[in-house]
Amino acid sequence: MDITTKNADTPPPAPQPTQVEQKRAARGATRPGDRIFLGLSRGSGILLLAIMAAIAIFLTYRATLAISKDDGNFLTTFEWNTNVTPPKFGIAVLAFGTIVSSIVAMVIAVPVAVAIALFLTHYAPRKLSGPIAYVIDLLAAVPSIVYGLWGALILVPNMNGLFGWLNDYLGWTGVFSWEEGAPRSMLTVGILLAIMILPVITNVSREVFRQTPRMNEEAALALGATRWEVIRMSVLPFGRSGVISASMLGLGRALGETMAVATVLSPSFLIETSLLDPGGGTFAQNIAAKFGEANEFGRDALIASGLVLFVITLVVNGAARAIIARRAEYSGANA
C-alpha cells in the first residue's frame, strides 16, 4: 500500500499502477533515474572509445599516406624535407630529443617533487604546508607559453655558469661537454620541463602520502623508527604506485610539451651526444615549427611523427602499469 500511495492519490484507484509495478519487479529495479544514468554513463563510455578509435584511424591513415612516399627511412633518417621530390624525412632526431629531454626532466623533477611532497605532509608545520601547497597548485596552472618565455628570457641567459661548470668537471664523459654555443640545448629544455612538471608530480604525491594509514606509521614509530625511517618503512612503500602514477602524469606532459620547448631549443636535425650542445628537436616542437608552412603532404608527414609520439606515450604508460601491477601483491591498498 505504501508503494502505491502516489498513484492512489488520484481516485478511482485504477488497476494499471499495480500492473506497471509487476512489470518493474519482473525486470528488476529500473526506475527512470536509473535508466537515464545507465544510458548516460554507457553512452559516455562508448563515445570515449569512438573518439579514441577515430583519432587512431585518422592518424594512421594520414601517416600511412606520408610514410609510403618517404624516400628515406622513416625511423632512421636524420632530416625533414617534405617540400622536395622525392620527400625525405625521418623521426630519429625527434624521438631521441623527445625521450632525452623527458628523461632529464624526470631525473630532476621526480626526486625534488617527492621531497617537497614529503616535506609538506611529514615535516612542515600545518600553517606552512597549506599555503605552500596552494602556491604549487597555482604553478600547475601557469600556461606553458609563459614558462617558455621565462625559459628563453631568464633561464637560457643564466645557464652559462652551470654549463661551464659541468663542462669543466664532467666534460670528459662526453655527455656534459660544451663548445661555448648558446645554452639552448636538451639540458636547458629538460630543466625547464622539470620545472613545468614539478607541480603535478608534487600534488599527486602529496595526496598519496597524506593517505598513508596512520596505523602503518605508528607501527614504525613504535618500533623506534625516526621520522625518516617511518617515511622509508611505511610512507614511501605505501605511496610507491601513486608516485609512479604521478610521474607518468608528469612524463606525459613532458613528452608532449610544445611551446616551452620551441621557445628554448635551437632546433637542428642532428643528434648531439652532449646534453649541453644546442640542437636536436622533439616531436611536438617540430610539429609546431613546421606545421604552418607545410603543404598537404608535409602535414601528413608531421601527423606520422605525431603518431609515433602517441605510440611512445602508450608504451610508457603500459610500462608504468606493469611496474605497479608487478608488486600489486605487496601494495598498501590491500592492507
Next chain:
Amino acid sequence: MAKRIDVSGLSAYYGSFRAIEDISMTVEPRSVTAFIGPSGCGKSTFLRTLNRMHEVTPGGRVDGKVMLDDENLYGAGVDPVAVRREVGMVFQRPNPFPTMSVYDNVAAGLRLNGSYKKSELSDVVEKSLKGANLWNEVKDRLNKPGSGLSGGQQQRLCIARAIAVEPKVLLMDEPCSALDPISTLAIEDLIGELKERFTIVIVTHNMQQAARVSDKTAFFNLAAVGQPGKLIEIDDTERIFSNPSVQATEDYISGRFG
C-alpha cells in the same frame, strides 16, 4: 631484562584538553597489568604515554614522570626514539607493514637498530615467530606478504615484530578487539608465555580477558564527558574482581555502570 615501570603524577593533554590527570602506579617486571574502564577514560592515552607515543598526536603533551627502572622516560635529553626501542607496542588493529613480507616485518625493528648478519637475522626472526606461536603457520611462507595472513596471525606477527627487538616492556592496546574468539585465545595464551620475559601492560574492554591474563588490574574512570580520566584503583586482579575497595569499580565490573 624486563623492567619495572614507576609512574608518578602523570597528566596527558591534547592541546589544552586534559585527557588524564595525576596518575601514579607501579608495574612490576615480569607481570601482566590490565587496564580496564569505560571508553574515553584515558586508558589508551595513558598506555601511549608509557612509550612516548602520545606526543606523536598533534597537540599531545605530557606532565609528570615515568621511571623505567631508574631512567625517567620524560627526562631532559631522553630521545623518544630510544624509548620506543625499549618499550614495544602492539596495536588494536593488526598493522603489519603491508609492503613487507612476513620475514621482513619481523626483521624490520632489527634493521632499524643496526646491521645484522643474514644468519643472525634469520635466527632472531625464527625465535621471535616461535615466541609469538606463529612459526609453524608461516615457516613455509616467510617471503609472502604479511598482509596475506589472517587477522589473528597478523596480530601475532605484530607481536613477533615487537618482541624481536627484545624490548623491556610490551604495551598492548586492546590487542584482541578485532579478532575472533579462537585467535583471541591464542593471543591470551601467548601473553601468559611472554610474561616470563617481559613486563606487559594490556588495555582491554573485555573483563573476562583482564581476569584471565592479568596479575594486576587497574580501573580507570572519568567523572563526566569532558573531564579528565583518572585512575580509580589498581590492585591484584583477583581482588579487583572479587572484592574491590572502591564502589565504582564494583559497579563497573558487575555491569551496573553508567
